[in-house]
Amino acid sequence: MATAELLQLLPVASCQKNDNSKIKTIPRHAEAQINYNDFYWNYMDANCPVVLTGVSENWECRKKWTFSSNKNSAPTSNENNTTYTAINFDYLKDKLSDCRVPVADCSREYFNSHVKKEMQFCEFLDYWQAQVNAYSSTVNKINDNPSNLKTTDNLYLKDWHLKAQLADYNFYTVPKHFASDWLNEYLIINGKDDYRFVYMGPKGSWTPFHADVFGSYSWSTNIAGCKKWLMLPPNEELKLADRFGNLPFCIDEQILKENNVVFYTVMQEENEALFVPSGWYHQVCNLTDTISINHNWFNACNVQRIWRNLTTNMKQVIQEIADCRQMDNFDEHCQTMLRASFGINYLDFLDIIEFIAERRLSSNSNGNNCNVATEKSSNFVIFDTFTLNEFHIRNDLECLWKLLEIMIQDKVICDSRNLLYRRCLRLLELMKGF
Template structure:
């Protein structure tokens, strides 16, 4: 497999046509990066990739019982649970909280014990470990390696190098039979890849440009596609969709802006990254612009009370609170990549903290 280039050039697509999409490709052999860009990344189309991409991962070899194919709970406890509690985020799949599920934290050992108890009793699970920053929590463990075709990742390059916060978009998900993620599109309209370690995931994916079919009159979005009120969402049944079943070892590439819902069949563990690069930068900008317009509409009645600079600053602060980033964040991400590429081209080694610190200051000023 060829390695990705140091950056991906920005291509502002006039249109991406999903009207002729009739299914989701499945590849037994991992594609080259050139093939991946041409057929999936640039046209923004999903693809399911066979187990060869993940065969050598420690997670595939040690987190799964080779006889039953279920999670190896003893190994997971022994390797990940120390004397000190490891706090993990969990979602209650039976308790809706606005557009998401009710979130809380649990000790990892307690979660694994409860999960194993439900598994042995062959009972559906309620609690779903989601958005667990595994690499941050266990930086030296080496559960997996990011596949080459997903390595041109501007989001995690920037967030893992930031000096003003400690965050990333690299996650582990663990859940029993019946756990699920509600209907959504990924954060910032980023790409994502999801590698299944064990269990089966049922994915239902919806191509972009159908959002008007997902919303009611108040712009609320469908929560659970298997329980839709036709009086609130009378046109939802018209939405084009594709359903696939992701077997153990398989990796799914989810493109920008593809709404989806995921159900776990049996005990499942998966590894997921949200990411972006120049191929979907225009979609990220479009998403942020839409979020900003919504903020501006909400506080339009205050605009006459502010001068232009104060109005812009207020809108950006609210955008950051509501969406998790603002124009300064986007600028900083792109500038971080630009600085790294520039130094690579000059053959220079650069102190990461110094470079990112300078970029952050430049971004705030801009």
């Protein structure tokens, strides 16, 4: 295997910090022009969105799943007559036809989501191709409010774990700026379900107003087409809540302006990756036929946010079944309900934290000054491509130490002195003197 690229993280003082407190527009940077260290401190650590351009030029999916611009491929267009890369339906059918895929019907609401089903990938491609043929012969304007779209069905392939299904199919590579990914690092190595997705949809398909799972980061790279994002900084969504605290299913710019919501409109073009920070609510509409690669993840920068979200949801679970507190195994029942509603529970979270800590401890050289960033790389590889420099490893461990000190003060963990408490103490002991 070729030498892995070093993710060179330096102390924050080495970074030219941006003032992100009052951004007027979401900044854009060419991926090749912003280094890993600046991205880490200015955007991930600052929890600030950014668009990286020129991301997917060498990806297999961009070269093979779409037609290049110099081919006679009947490219797709949006309402402004901007021409975009066309979808290579024949190649996709030949390469991936037998896969079963998750599909949402964007014309049908089910609680706070869209109606979902599974279908053969070839069936979805046939539907999509029919949609392309239908609107290529007629004018099909997209309303700014996706809920007003007039269609009998509006199918969107979402959350397809293609990389997990076909591990040897290298159709993309993780950009180095997003490589510090504790969630998928743990899940992939341990053979568990991951948070790496493919999205494909026709013009007019869309994703409702939401924040990402666990309050995680996400990145989304457009392989083909154009997406319109409406993005809200944390807590701005509260201005839209009804008297029961429920948020709307669908938003538009008029609703946001009427409620004095601070928001950003992002037109994401082909070959661009959008970094969505923790807790930023957003809604996404496909203005053309689109394909994108998406990851959800967390790391040292936002892991305390994930923990706060987890504890908040645990308190809600305990409150909902408080009248059952005298039942046997009440704590275990709460953890089961937490996993069902939030996606993970305390045990799952601690499994991830232990794995990341032990992996970095195995690579850490005792006695190195944590304020000095050496060139020494770790003895493990992330996404088959990247390694961490010494300062990066120690920064991860310092953040884990601070997190564990917070965790052992949590009422659920601390009061019962149960397995969770003992595991936290064991890990703190293991990390002494790192």
